[in-house]
Amino acid sequence: MCLLLGATGVGKTLLVKRLQEVSSRDGKGDLGEPPPTRPTVGTNLTDIVAQRKITIRELGGCMGPIWSSYYGNCRSLLFMMDASDPTQLSASCVQLLGLLSSEQLAEASVLILFNKIDLPCYMAMEEMKSLIRLPDIIACAKQNITTAEISAREGTGLAEVLAWLQATHRVNG
Numbered sequence: 001m002c003l004l005l006g007a008t009g010v011g012k013t014l015l016v017k018r019l020q021e022v023s024s025r026d027g028k029g030d031l032g033e034p035p036p037t038r039p040t041v042g043t044n045l046t047d048i049v050a051q052r053k054i055t056i057r058e059l060g061g062c063m064g065p066i067w068s069s070y071y072g073n074c075r076s077l078l079f080m081m082d083a084s085d086p087t088q089l090s091a092s093c094v095q096l097l098g099l100l101s102s103e104q105l106a107e108a109s110v111l112i113l114f115n116k117i118d119l120p121c122y123m124a125m126e127e128m129k130s131l132i133r134l135p136d137i138i139a140c141a142k143q144n145i146t147t148a149e150i151s152a153r154e155g156t157g158l159a160e161v162l163a164w165l166q167a168t169h170r171v172n173g
């Protein structure tokens with residue numbers, strides 16, 4: 001099981017829909033206009049077939065207070081932030097630190113996604129990363145952490161996300 005977490009509106013549902021599209025067409029062809037999404041109230045289970053079946057469980061941002069009830073059986077964690085909105089950085093960072101310090105997630109592999117890189121932003125990506133001291137967070141965490149800059153809207157970086165999921169779930173879904 002792969003958990004997909006992050007604040008509301010960062011783009012988790014769109015990412016899952018895009019990953020389904022990309023995996024089903026083997027990376028070929030244009031993605032086209034993004035399908036509409038609604039805020040996820042509750043949880044959203046999606047199977048992605050990338051060599052093997054990987055189940056992704058998105059938890060709506062509004063479910064933040066009870067995310068921890070879903071940590072069991074989590075092999076990998078996708079944590080998404082909105083790269084176009086630096087005002088959310090500190091709140092997302094607190095959420096991320098909470099996840100990384102959880103005993104139940106100590107063995108999980110973590111991919112931190114900076115989404116919406118298609119949008120203009122007044123702060124450079126490197127500035128945002130250093131503002132939350134991301135290199136220190138990665139160095140101190142028990143988990144194996146990777147980062148990626150993506151656009152679920154345009155499809156940028158989605159092949160990387162799929163490859164990471166495949167590598168992480170190579171043995172036993």
Ligand SMILES: Nc1nc2c(ncn2[C@@H]2O[C@H](COP(=O)(O)OP(=O)(O)OP(=O)(O)O)[C@@H](O)[C@H]2O)c(=O)[nH]1
Pocket residue numbers: 006007008009010011012013014015034037038039040041059060061062115116117118119150151152153154
């Ligand atoms: N420009 C741009 N917009 C995006 C991108 N990813 C998602 N969005 C838009 O952001 C809005 C929220 O996306 P969702 O996927 O519903 O967000 P979510 O993280 O699932 O939100 P919750 O379910 O409420 O936690 C939608 O209008 C998406 O089309 C992106 O990469 N670029």
Ligand SMILES: [Mg+2]
Pocket residue numbers: 012013014038039040058060
């Ligand atoms: Mg959602």
